[in-house]
Amino acid sequence: MTHDGLIHPPQPHARRSAETWAAARADYLSGASAAEVCERHSLSLSTFRWRARTEGWRRTDQIVGSPFAPLDDEELDLMDNSLPLNAADMARLAWSNAARAMRDGKLIEARGWTRLHDDLTKISDHDNEVRRTHLRWSQNPDWVARIPTSPPLRPVEDG
Numbered sequence: 311m312t313h314d315g316l317i318h319p320p321q322p323h324a325r326r327s328a329e330t331w332a333a334a335r336a337d338y339l340s341g342a343s344a345a346e347v348c349e350r351h352s353l354s355l356s357t358f359r360w361r362a363r364t365e366g367w368r369r370t371d372q373i374v375g376s377p378f379a380p381l382d383d384e385e386l387d388l389m390d391n392s393l394p395l396n397a398a399d400m401a402r403l404a405w406s407n408a409a410r411a412m413r414d415g416k417l418i419e420a421r422g423w424t425r426l427h428d429d430l431t432k433i434s435d436h437d438n439e440v441r442r443t444h445l446r447w448s449q450n451p452d453w454v455a456r457i458p459t460s461p462p463l464r465p466v467e468d469g
Contacts, residue, residue, distance in 0.1 A: 326353060334358065335367055341422030397437055401430035 334351045338344065344362070348355045361367075408423035447453040 326351070331361065335362075335365075337418055338362065338367060340416065340418040342418045346418075397430045397434035401427050401434055404430055 330351055330353075334347050334353060337347045337350065338358075342350075344355060344358055347353065348358050404423050404427035408420045408427060411417075411420035411423055444457055447457050
């Protein structure tokens with residue numbers, strides 16, 4: 311902070327410590343956007359992107375764990391493992407991972423899981439609406455001929 315009490319952007323050509331860059335890299339690889347990381351650590355976005363590109367910072371470099379690990383055995387037993395996961399199942403997995411990350415104090419990771427949950431919930435809601443539409447069409451003799459004969463792209467939930 312300066313004498314006026316405001317936070318100012320970094321000065322041009324300001325050098326950052328190795329610790330700052332390590333923290334920025336960790337935040338980025340945990341799921342924060344480049345802009346969020348730069349704001350948090352007072353970094354230039356163009357410099358951050360250059361460093362991430364030249365040093366090979368890729369989110370795919372993260373250690374990949376099982377997405378099922380945070381779920382209890384009871385929850386896993388409720389899933390039908392004979393079919394691919396549908397959007398609703400994946401949304402529940404993402405929410406479970408978000409809760410685990412929050413408990414572990416990994417707020418940036420939790421934010422990423424929450425975003426994924428939101429995206430999957432939208433897909434699930436759309437799939438359910440399509441299913442309800444097809445059900446209505448199947449009950450109307452005038453519309454039966456218009457129901458697509460190809461199977462849905464994603465498995466749907468009963469209910």
